[in-house]
Amino acid sequence: MTNNNNNIPVNEMHWPQVDKADKKKPKIRDLPYCQGNRKQRLEQQRKALPIASVEKRLVEEVQKNDTLIIVGETGSGKTTQLPQFLLNGGFCHDGKIIGITQPRRVAAVTVAKRVAEECGVELGQKVGYSIRFEDVTSSSTRIKYMTDGLLLREALLDPFLSRYSVIIVDEAHERTIHTDVLLGLLKNVQNARSRSINKCLNIENMEANHGKLLKRENNANSVSILKRCQGVKFPSLKLIIMSASLDARGFSEYFGGARSVYIQGRQFPVDIFYTHHAEPDYVDAALITIFQIHLEEGPGDILVFLTGQEEIESVERLVQERLRQLPEGSQKLLTVPIFSSLPSEQQMKAFMPAPAGFRKVILATNIAETSVTIPGIKYVIDPGVVKARTYNAHTGIESLDIVKTSKSQALQRSGRAGREGPGKCFRLYPESEFGQLADSTEPEIKRCNLSNVILQLKALGVDDVIGFDFLEKPSRMAIVKSLEQLFLLGAITDDSKLSDPIGHQMARLPLDPVYSKALILASQFNCLEEMLIAVAMLSVESIFYTPREKLEEARTAMKCFSSPEGDHITLINVYRASDEFVEKIKQGNDKEKTEKKLRKWCKENFINSRSLRHARDIHSQIRRHAEQMGLCVASCGDDMLQFRRCLAASFFLNAALKQPEGTYRALASGQSVRIHPSSVLFRTKPECIIFNELVQTNHCYIRNITRIDFLWLPELAPQYYAVQN
DNA sequence: GAGCACTGC
Numbered sequence: 191m192t193n194n195n196n197n198i199p200v201n202e203m204h205w206p207q208v209d210k211a212d213k214k215k216p217k218i219r220d221l222p223y224c225q226g227n228r229k230q231r232l233e234q235q236r237k238a239l240p241i242a243s244v245e246k247r248l249v250e251e252v253q254k255n256d257t258l259i260i261v262g263e264t265g266s267g268k269t270t271q272l273p274q275f276l277l278n279g280g281f282c283h284d285g286k287i288i289g290i291t292q293p294r295r296v297a298a299v300t301v302a303k304r305v306a307e308e309c310g311v312e313l314g315q316k317v318g319y320s321i322r323f324e325d326v327t328s329s330s331t332r333i334k335y336m337t338d339g340l341l342l343r344e345a346l347l348d349p350f351l352s353r354y355s356v357i358i359v360d361e362a363h364e365r366t367i368h369t370d371v372l373l374g375l376l377k378n379v380q381n382a383r384s385r386s387i388n389k390c391l392n393i394e395n396m397e398a399n400h401g402k403l404l405k406r407e408n409n410a411n412s413v414s415i416l417k418r419c420q421g422v423k424f425p426s427l428k429l430i431i432m433s434a435s436l437d438a439r440g441f442s443e444y445f446g447g448a449r450s451v452y453i454q455g456r457q458f459p460v461d462i463f464y465t466h467h468a469e470p471d472y473v474d475a476a477l478i479t480i481f482q483i484h485l486e487e488g489p490g491d492i493l494v495f496l497t498g499q500e501e502i503e504s505v506e507r508l509v510q511e512r513l514r515q516l517p518e519g520s521q522k523l524l525t526v527p528i529f530s531s532l533p534s535e536q537q538m539k540a541f542m543p544a545p546a547g548f549r550k551v552i553l554a555t556n557i558a559e560t561s562v563t564i565p566g567i568k569y570v571i572d573p574g575v576v577k578a579r580t581y582n583a584h585t586g587i588e589s590l591d592i593v594k595t596s597k598s599q600a601l602q603r604s605g606r607a608g609r610e611g612p613g614k615c616f617r618l619y620p621e622s623e624f625g626q627l628a629d630s631t632e633p634e635i636k637r638c639n640l641s642n643v644i645l646q647l648k649a650l651g652v653d654d655v656i657g658f659d660f661l662e663k664p665s666r667m668a669i670v671k672s673l674e675q676l677f678l679l680g681a682i683t684d685d686s687k688l689s690d691p692i693g694h695q696m697a698r699l700p701l702d703p704v705y706s707k708a709l710i711l712a713s714q715f716n717c718l719e720e721m722l723i724a725v726a727m728l729s730v731e732s733i734f735y736t737p738r739e740k741l742e743e744a745r746t747a748m749k750c751f752s753s754p755e756g757d758h759i760t761l762i763n764v765y766r767a768s769d770e771f772v773e774k775i776k777q778g779n780d781k782e783k784t785e786k787k788l789r790k791w792c793k794e795n796f797i798n799s800r801s802l803r804h805a806r807d808i809h810s811q812i813r814r815h816a817e818q819m820g821l822c823v824a825s826c827g828d829d830m831l832q833f834r835r836c837l838a839a840s841f842f843l844n845a846a847l848k849q850p851e852g853t854y855r856a857l858a859s860g861q862s863v864r865i866h867p868s869s870v871l872f873r874t875k876p877e878c879i880i881f882n883e884l885v886q887t888n889h890c891y892i893r894n895i896t897r898i899d900f901l902w903l904p905e906l907a908p909q910y911y912a913v914q915n
Numbered sequence: 916g917a918g919c920a921c922t923g924c
Binding site: 293294295320321322323325337338339340342343344345346347348364366367368497498499500529530531555556557559560561576577578579590592634642646698699700701729731732736808811815864866867868872885887888891893 | 917
């Protein structure tokens with residue numbers, strides 16, 4: 191839910207480029223006038239929010255209850271207002287902080303900006319935010335917005351979250367894996383802090399356990415925390431869980447029957463329409479509906495939810511085909527695709543108003559459900575399906591399947607039509623089918639690999655992961671499988687404790703455990719420089735962008751980087767080429783210009799610049815970590831054999847052998863797999879390979895592949911392969 | 916011969 195985005199002009203919040211363009215306008219005359227006006231307008235908007243009338247009551251509720259569940263509908267203003275109420279209500283005495291977690295970075299940033307403006311303070315002072323790669327806080331920060339994953343990381347260093355007097359977990363209904371783990375952790379912290387008021391000694395012991403990692407990494411810091419604990423009582427931690435789903439019972443029960451309150455929202459009415467019968471082909475039904483709206487309904491843009499890039503591109507073509515058959519006066523319909531891997535400049539088109547007289551039809555994946563808010567939408571077409579990732583703990587295979595949406599998802603989608611005025615939503619299925627949908631989407635923690643979560647919990651001192659008090663427990667099988675994997679990677683000992691030093695080092699790195707292990711091994715293989723790049727590139731969404739209409743051009747561009755050994759070295763080549771380019775242009779250009787030129791370079795080489803920038807950020811972060819841990823950052827130079835041997839040693843669980851018919855057999859699972867067409871080895875098909883990703887779509891595909899020698903496996907991973915051979 | 920969406924001191 192994005193009530194937090196409310197009232198913030200979209201082109202200002204998601205597309206800073208638009209902002210920059212604005213700044214170029216002469217500002218001498220209009221800026222002071224706008225400022226004064228804006229401040230008044232902000233104050234008026236604040237007062238008009240539904241939550242404004244219950245400020246006093248909310249503060250009292252928080253004073254009376256250690257845990258409070260707040261159900262707030264879209265547009266209630268809970269995300270921006272509650273922290274301000276609590277600050278004014280005296281919850282930040284003796285320098286304590288109010289922390290508010292969000293599942294998404296963009297939300298943390300935009301809400302913090304908004305609240306700083308409402309408070310009339312500079313961002314990063316009293317009001318700030320902290321997300322990965324960006325910490326805009328200071329010692330005077332009292333209201334801190336952050337991502338939930340970041341707070342989890344913070345808990346590794348400060349197990350009692352001692353800087354916080356209040357933690358607000360926002361958008362809890364989304365049930366991301368981070369939110370779920372955080373809730374469990376917060377429950378523990380809250381109990382421990384309450385107990386600490388009487389039993390400080392006990393906490394010292396716990397702190398000693400939790401602080402193992404701390405001591406190793408930062409001796410001085412750890413000692414000071416232990417000292418501080420002596421005789422000091424932790425004040426109780428106020429916990430507020432905010433959810434937009436109407437059923438707060440689950441949260442309330444989990445927190446021992448915690449009190450829940452409800453705040454009304456502010457949305458325009460949306461009329462819901464259903465089909466009479468089930469539609470056999472939702473794409474066709476969507477097409478018909480698009481034209482029905484276009485020809486029969488009043489002005490306003492249309493948002494269509496589709497399942498993926500391919501479907502979006504095909505609907506786009508079909509709309510244009512049918513449009514040509516209409517009389518000229520009815521052809522003023524503009525199609526705009528939006529999905530996450532689309533380059534930002536093209537995503538921006540969805541936010542620009544259609545030319546005069548034109549109607550815009552936005553063809554979107556569920557990126558438009560929560561992540562971005564597109565203005566001007568009056569009509570929503572919802573086929574009721576979504577592409578979802580599921581994980582099978584038995585086979586370890588992830589798959590992307592098209593499944594039915596949940597009721598809450600359908601509600602969220604229709605809500606997109608009522609943000610600026612009354613709207614209409616066309617659900618492409620009968621009303622009876624709506625009743626049969628699941629109430630909400632299955633929480634992420636029940637459908638993904640848990641290795642990372644378990645490693646984090648162990649590092650936080652939770653040794654009995656199976657007994658951990660989860661809001662909803664993942665299956666025992668999923669936990670056991672992940673424990674097994676962590677054991678095989680050497681992260682935990684055979685009595686299921688975090689190993690020393692490998693397990694602790696792995697927990698410290700913000701990476702998938704198997705990548706963390708690869709870094710540790712690479713320092714022994716003298717190729718950590720190469721592995722840091724490979725791991726950074728593997729950690730982001732696909733680096734190459736190949737638009738259908740320029741397929742051949744894109745392929746030629748990719749050839750410049752491709753290595754016959756496989757995708758890992760190809761990715762390193764891309765990274766190094768980009769690095770060389772940046773080094774070359776850095777002289778004589780400021781940071782902004784360099785970025786701009788790099789984006790141009792990316793475009794010319796069919797590389798997704800957003801992904802590359804992300805990889806470069808990750809690279810510098812993990813390189814810093816590696817250096818701090820004392821790993822040896824060396825390069826193997828041209829000796830890529832050494833690097834490939836290290837890949838084999840790191841990813842031995844993902845080795846595959848060619849079968850006579852050209853498919854592969856994954857050695858660990860016996861699963862038959864194929865090389866994904868995006869791999870540079872798609873045509874070569876070497877005898878023995880290692881891979882990083884196994885996803886089932888139309889076939890079981892493996893991605894990010896490198897050629898290895900079969901004999902390396904028993905040599906480099908005898909613990910796994912010696913017996914079998 | 917193909918890529919839902921998020922996220923990490």
